[in-house]
Amino acid sequence: VSSAQANYMRVVVEKAAPTENTSSSIVGVELLCVVRAVLKKIKRRVLVGDKVLVSSIDWVDKRGMIENVFERSSEILDPPVANVDHLLVLFSFEQPKVESFSLTRFLVEAESTGIPVTLALNKSELVDEETQVAWKAKLRKWGYQPLFCSVESGVGLDSLAFILREQTSVIVGPSGVGKSSLINALRGSKHGPEEDNWLSHIEGSKWFEDQRVGEVSIRSGRGKHTTRHVSLLPLSGGGFLADTPGFNQPSLMRVTKKSLAQMFPEIRKMLSTNDPAKCSFSDCLHLGEPGCVVKGDWERYAYYLQLLDEIKIREEFQ
Ligand code: GDP
Ligand code: ZN
Known part of the structure; x- marks a missing residue:
């Protein structure tokens, strides 16, 4: 599942059953899918990043129905993404100034997901060499190999792109540090900004109306656009980056005294x-x-x- 809006999911095809009556190149084809009602009834939520089984495929209109969800290797809730391989904790040297305790809270929250963590400090062009050397030494003592970057000057973006390659990553950190700027700087060329609101293309179509009726009856009156929009952006070096930054208020809810x-x-x-x-x-x-x-x-x-x-x-x- 590469993106979700309301109850609609875009699914990129990885494999098709040999019996499917398809043309040769179906790998990479994007299908617009709805989730089978029975999955919703058993509260089996489909997340962006999920590997799913799709049936009732209409290869001409590129539509399908999600039948089942394969087991997840990981799952984060803010933003809701499954099978995340990597969390990039992003802070900035200045504006806002990096602060050790706040950074620690984010790192603890990130570590509590069990997903590998990389730490990066942005806006490096705002501080001198000495400050950077001091932070590097400090963060190494904490057990991290930090990356310093500047979306403004472009410094460090190649190294970041290299670290993010061939993985599904989510950027997390407090507001104002440059998460959105970094996502925009790293996003692959395949998805232009016009892709962001793909649901609007089908809104108003007959198919959309049909599906929506079903949806309202299942969810009995709850708002139809309640799911937060999140997409996985393909990166030029392979891999995906969530277009929505993650938790900017670490709740530490997964962390216990013992853990x-x-x-x-x-x-x-x-x-x-x-x-x-x-x-x-x-x-x-x-x-x-x-x-x-x-x-x-x-x-x-x-x-x-x-x-x-x-x-x-x-x-x-x-
Ligand atoms: P987010 O809240 O973490 O998503 O942060 P934004 O991407 O919205 O960026 C917050 C502000 O920081 C914006 O005004 C950006 O232009 C600015 N910004 C982002 N990266 C840099 C950088 O490397 N250097 C400087 N000086 N400003 C930056
Ligand atoms: Zn002890």
């Missing part, structure tokens, strides 16, 4: 290299318990404690 430590590369490293590589207590929260192998002599330990308090309070009230 928080795993969201810090520093702690992961201490747990994997220390001998014995385990704290004495299996439920150790690394607060100075006897036999704890996680010491407090690293920059973000204070942030770990602060987030742990926040999560404890949330869990008590749940």
Whole structure:
């Protein structure tokens, strides 16, 4: 599924059953699909990025019906995208100024998805070399290999494009750091801006009206355009980039007291290299318990404690 608007999905064909009566080149053909009602009834939501089984294909009008959803390797909810391979956490050196605790919250939220994370700082042309060197050293100690870029000057965009190649990626970060600017700078040539509102092409057509009737009866009165628009943009180096940036308010809802430590590369490293590589207590929260192998002599330990308090309070009230 390459994009979704309301209950309509665009599906790029990867394979067709040999019995399908098709011309030779169906790979890459885009079908406009609706989701079979039974999938909605069992609350099987179809997300952009999903691999789906399509039936009732009309190869002339390029229409079809989504019958089933294959198992996902990952799933994020903001924006709703399945099978994401890679999260790019984007901050900016200035305007707004990168701040360590806020950056940590985003990194923890990103790590909690289980999807590999890359960190990039934008607007590098606004700061001097010295500032960049200092941030690089700091972020390396956190366990990241940061990329510095400037959508304004073009610096670092090649390296970013290289990192994003052949993967499905979502850019996340606070507002104003340049996420939309970066998406526009990286988007492949296949999809022009006029493609953004493809639903308007079919709105008003007979087919659209027919499908909409079915939709309203299933959803009994709920608004028809409730699904947030999201598309996967094909990148020139292969791979896809979601056109909608992700979570700009990390909720940390997936993170528990116990799992928080795993969201810090520093702690992961201490747990994997220390001998014995385990704290004495299996439920150790690394607060100075006897036999704890996680010491407090690293920059973000204070942030770990602060987030742990926040999560404890949330869990008590749940
Ligand atoms: P988003 O909220 O993260 O999507 O950020 P936007 O892409 O809307 O960008 C916010 C502002 O930052 C806009 O005025 C952009 O023109 C500006 N901007 C984006 N990239 C750069 C950059 O590399 N350098 C500078 N100086 N400004 C940038
Ligand atoms: Zn411990």
